[in-house]
Amino acid sequence: MIHRTPHPLRLLLPALAVLVAGCSDDAAERRRALGDAPGFADLMRVADADRGGRLFGRCAACHTIERGAGDRNGPGLFGVMGRPIAGNSRRFGYTTALRSVGGTWTPERMDVWLGAPTVMVPGTSMTFSGMPDPLDRADLIAFLQM
Numbered sequence: 001m002i003h004r005t006p007h008p009l010r011l012l013l014p015a016l017a018v019l020v021a022g023c024s025d026d027a028a029e030r031r032r033a034l035g036d037a038p039g040f041a042d043l044m045r046v047a048d049a050d051r052g053g054r055l056f057g058r059c060a061a062c063h064t065i066e067r068g069a070g071d072r073n074g075p076g077l078f079g080v081m082g083r084p085i086a087g088n089s090r091r092f093g094y095t096t097a098l099r100s101v102g103g104t105w106t107p108e109r110m111d112v113w114l115g116a117p118t119v120m121v122p123g124t125s126m127t128f129s130g131m132p133d134p135l136d137r138a139d140l141i142a143f144l145q146m
Ligand code: HEC
Pocket: 056, 058, 059, 060, 061, 062, 063, 073, 074, 075, 077, 080, 084, 085, 086, 087, 088, 089, 093, 094, 095, 097, 098, 114, 123, 124, 125, 126, 127, 128, 131, 140
């Protein structure tokens, strides 16, 4: 009698391959190609929105990103790029500090904000130490732009 049931490993291996591909990324390769002190435009040119989506895990305790998902400890971030600073959520109680900044969320300003929120906006209630890595920030901004 011929057994047609695949060995359990035959089923598991493709799933593992997908998992590994999803976790590994080419960040190290991109860093090498970018060299020392790359400019913001160069970083954005090679930015990886998928990896940015995974990095959004650092924000997700306080922010949602889906349309209509609302506020948490921080305002909902769906469609935040290009929106007025301190204006992405109608219901959220923004600090005076953030409301006083003015202007809109350009990629450049988002880069400064995510690098060190309390340095860009002293008095902000976003108690997040910041993302020191420029490529991490570029990837995250590419994700926010999607
Ligand atoms: C510990 C909670 C917390 C974490 C973590 C956090 N934030 Fe925030 N975020 C806030 C709060 C609170 C505000 C409102 C700040 C204010 O009013 O001063 C805010 C505001 C913002 C705004 C301004 C939105 C607008 O309407 O102008 C952006 C953009 C933002 N956060 C992005 C991020 C991203 C991206 C991350 C992850 C890298 C992150 N935040 C991590 C709490 C957090």
